[in-house]
Amino acid sequence: MTVRMCAAAAAILVSAGCGASTTSTPSKPLPPVNARALSLKEGFGDMDRLVAAARQEGSLTVIGLPHDWVNYGGILAAFTDKYGVKVNELEPNASSARQLQAAVQPKPDVYDLTLDVAVAHAGHFSPYKVAGWQDLPDDVKDPTGAWYAAYGSYMSIGYDPRVPAPTSFADLTKPGYTVALDGDPLRAEAAFDGVMAASLERGTPHPRRGVELFGRLGHAGRLTEPAKANVIVSWDHVNARRAAQNPDGWRVTIPKDAPLGSYHVQAISKSAPHPAAARLWEEFLFSDEGQNLLQRGYARPARAEAMLMRGKLDTEQAAKLPVPPGPPVLLTIPQTDAGKSYLKREWTKSVR
Structure with a gap:
């Protein structure tokens, strides 16, 4: 599904000139990890600290992700292989409504929902803005970060x-x-x-x-x-x-x-037992790698336009999708x- 707005990320290159002082400056200590923060930078500083926090939690619990739906089988395997975080899978065929109604243990950390269900239950979610937030269309993301589109069809x-x-x-x-x-x-x-x-x-x-x-x-x-x-x-x-x-x-x-x-949107549970792993999952799903894995399942990545502009979209796979009118x-x-x-x-x- 064509994303109607995108923001080009600016690369800031810092170089040291010849003859610069060799005196080292003590590095500024990083703030404590806040696993329920609104963004990667605010809560972790960088991906390495997010990955470390997620590994310390030990696992991620998902619900309503059939392996044959938009390549979720491949995505779940790639996430575990990349980060070493175990994934607990609950009720793979649960509908959007069922995901939020399910009285299950352990509780889900993240949801994959239809837009209407996400909007109706926005108060149940923990706001988080992924690194690719600016690439997502304004009309399919909550301004506070409660939910945001991952893919469309x-x-x-x-x-x-x-x-x-x-x-x-x-x-x-x-x-x-x-x-x-x-x-x-x-x-x-x-x-x-x-x-x-x-x-x-x-x-x-x-x-x-x-x-x-x-x-x-x-x-x-x-x-x-x-x-x-x-x-x-x-x-x-x-x-x-x-x-x-x-x-x-x-x-x-x-x-x-x-x-x-229609878009399917992502959301993190306000009561997520593994808040860092939940945020790592979203960062992975919205990364270039995750978005291309969704496209391999014939879905239309929400960040596709921005990725295409940066040469990051798998154009060979994109050509296999049905042509929209x-x-x-x-x-x-x-x-x-x-x-x-x-x-x-x-x-x-x-x-x-």
């Missing part, structure tokens, strides 16, 4: 190439398509956003429009489960991964008239809330 149509290539959601009502959403739209965010993508008209969501389209498919007996479908409506990173695993049997398109996008339509929180309310009232009775 477009809603897409994945399809078996033996059926005609659909170019819009309206095409799916034509004969020959058996269609699946990625879950129940009353419970699964990906399925809900699939309905909302189908509801777009000139960039504005009309929930009734999306429900009616899937209602027509349901009444025709052509709305089914993914294993039986020749079309799956899901995020493009999910469909792109499916296509990479089955290059002769799957294609992906992002409809030109429905470029719905243009800037994404991002639902506002009121639009998301209105859509969920409408589906709660109408989905079950309209779609059978």
